[in-house]
Structures are given as structure tokens and as C-alpha cells.
Amino acid sequence: AQTVTQSQPEMSVQEAETVTLSCTYDTSESDYYLFWYKQPPSRQMILVIRQEAYKQQNATENRFSVNFQKAAKSFSLKISDSQLGDAAMYFCAYRSAYGNNDMRFGAGTRLTVKP
Amino acid sequence: EPEVTQTPSHQVTQMGQEVILRCVPISNHLYFYWYRQILGQKVEFLVSFYNNEISEKSEIFDDQFSVERPDGSNFTLKIRSTKLEDSAMYFCASSDRTGANQPQHFGDGTRLSIL
Numbered sequence: 001a002q003t004v005t006q007s008q009p010e011m012s013v014q015e016a017e018t019v020t021l022s023c024t025y026d027t028s029e030s031d032y033y034l035f036w037y038k039q040p041p042s043r044q045m046i047l048v049i050r051q052e053a054y055k056q057q058n059a060t061e062n063r064f065s066v067n068f069q070k071a072a073k074s075f076s077l078k079i080s081d082s083q084l085g086d087a088a089m090y091f092c093a094y095r096s097a098y099g100n101n102d103m104r105f106g107a108g109t110r111l112t113v114k115p
Numbered sequence: 116e117p118e119v120t121q122t123p124s125h126q127v128t129q130m131g132q133e134v135i136l137r138c139v140p141i142s143n144h145l146y147f148y149w150y151r152q153i154l155g156q157k158v159e160f161l162v163s164f165y166n167n168e169i170s171e172k173s174e175i176f177d178d179q180f181s182v183e184r185p186d187g188s189n190f191t192l193k194i195r196s197t198k199l200e201d202s203a204m205y206f207c208a209s210s211d212r213t214g215a216n217q218p219q220h221f222g223d224g225t226r227l228s229i230l
Contacts, residue, residue, distance in 0.1 A: 004157075033216045044118070045206065045221030052216055091158060095216075102148070102160035102171055103219065 002027045004094050006106035013082045014114050020067075021077045021109045023092030031097035034068070034075045039108070040088040048090070051075065053097075079111075087113045117141040119222035121207050127228045128197050136192045136225045138207030147190045148208040148219060149182065151175070158206065164190065165213070194227075202229045 004025045013019035025034070036048040051059045051068050059066050063083075067076045079086055092106040120139045128134045140147050149161040163170040164182055181193045190209075194201055204226050208219040 035218065037221070044223045045208075047218045047220075050216065050218065093158075097216075102163060102173070103150075103158075104160070105150075105158035107157050 002029070002032075002094050002096065002104050004092055004104050004106040006090075006092055006109050008109045009107070010110045010112070012112045012114060013079070013086075015082055015084060017082055018078060018080045019082055019111065021079075021090050021092075021111065023075045023077070023106055025073050025075065025092075025094050025104075027073065027094065027096075029096055029098065033095045033097065034066075035093040035095065035103070036064070036066070036075075036077045037091045037093060037105075038086075038088045039091065040085075045091070049077065082113050084113050084115060087111055117220075119207055119209055119220050121205075121222035121225050123225060124223065125226045125228070127230060130199055130229050131196050134194050134197055134227065136194075136205050136207075136227065138190045138192070138222055139188050140190055140207065140209030141211070141220055142188070144209035144211045144220070146170075146210045146213050146219075147182075147184070148210075149192045150206040150208065150221075151203040152206065152224075153200075153203040161192070161205075197227075197229045199229050202227055 032053045034051045037045045049061045063080045089108045093103045122137045147164040152158045162172040162176045179195045204224045206224045207222045210217045210219045
């Protein structure tokens with residue numbers, strides 16, 4: 001079974017600085033998709049960024065980018081120029097490209113942004 | 116932007132009672148999901164639903180759970196006889212197409228507290 005691990009329960013960053021959230025996963029599959037979701041205090045889970053495993057190029061979405069290392073099964077999220085509105089729980093998620101398309105989530109990282 | 120809406124935001128129920136959690140997915144979406152998150156733990160997949168039937172379900176989704184799409188807009192999760200360990204945040208999600216690269220759009224969640 002696929003598992004997703006986020007080893008940082010909490011992270012803190014100064015406003016305007018850069019922070020990296022870690023995520024590793026375990027799978028025997030070769031084709032899959034990875035996601036980062038943000039859950040602010042308002043509770044709604046919001047998609048931040050996604051990465052296809054077959055793509056070598058790291059996904060980028062404005063201030064958010066990933067460092068996808070397929071061999072190492074690592075998928076970290078970098079937030080540049082952090083803003084107060086970035087404060088939230090961040091969940092890394094895995095989704096198989098085969099059969100069952102449910103998402104497997106990590107435990108989450110709570111990000112605090114200091115003014 | 117269209118949203119997945121869930122009601123109620125917080126449900127308190129006596130152990131052994133039935134509870135129904137309601138979700139209104141995004142209107143043109145065809146695939147529906149329920150996830151739960153026990154406090155301090157990972158978001159876990161419960162069930163996916165398409166074309167008026169369950170597509171996949173996890174081992175958590177036992178005979179106490181059922182899902183239904185009673186009309187064209189609502190998607191409900193019923194827990195027949197609640198247990199203390201059912202206390203969790205329950206998230207509904209929907210997507211417009213299946214395929215692992217399609218993002219799932221999440222609702223705000225319903226916090227279920229079993230007394």
C-alpha cells in the first residue's frame with residue numbers, strides 16, 4: 001500500500017522568506033500523481049500544486065514550486081516570498097494512476113508565518 | 116468559483132444514534148468522495164461514488180456506513196449506529212472527471228463529535 005510521510009508537524013517562516021515543506025512517499029508503482037493541498041483555518045482543502053510522476057520538470061505555480069525527486073520518492077513544496085495568508089495546514093497527497101483513484105494523504109504540516 | 120458545500124459544520128450525536136452528513140458537490144461534477152480525519156491524524160479515504168454506485172471503498176467503510184445521492188444535488192454519508200471512534204472531521208470532495216491527475220475539490224468538512 002502507498003504511504004505518505006510528512007516529517008515536519010510544524011514549520012515557521014518569516015514573512016517574505018522562503019520555506020520548504022518535506023514529503024516522502026512509498027510506492028511500487030511507476031505512474032502516479034502527487035499533490036499539495038492547503039487547509040487554512042477556514043477548513044476548506046485547496047489544491048496548491050500537482051505533479052505528474054512521468055514529468056521530470058518540477059511543477060511551479062506562482063510562489064509555489066516543488067522539488068520532485070522520483071528515485072528518492074520525495075516531493076517537497078517550496079513557498080517563496082511567504083505571505084501571512086500562507087499560514088495553514090499543508091497536506092501532501094498521492095494518487096495512483098491505476099485502478100483505485102483515492103488519495104493518500106500525509107499527516108500534514110502546520111505552517112506559521114510570522115510578520 | 117464553485118464550491119463543495121457541507122452541512123452541518125459541526126454535528127454532536129449520542130453514541131448509537133444515526134447521523135447523516137450532507138454534501139452538495141460542484142454542479143457539473145460526476146465523481147464524489149468522502150474522507151475523514153481523526154483529530155491529529157491523517158486524512159483517510161472512505162468511499163468514492165460514480166453513476167449512482169460506489170466505485171471504491173476502504174476498509175474503514177464498513178456496514179455501518181452508507182452513501183447516497185438522493186437527488187441531483189446532494190451526496191450524503193450515513194453512519195447507522197455511531198461509535199466514539201467515529202468522532203472526526205468528515206470531508207466531501209468531488210471532481211469533474213476521473214483520472215488520477217484530476218484534482219478533487221474539497222468542502223469545508225463536518226466535525227462529528229460522538230458523546
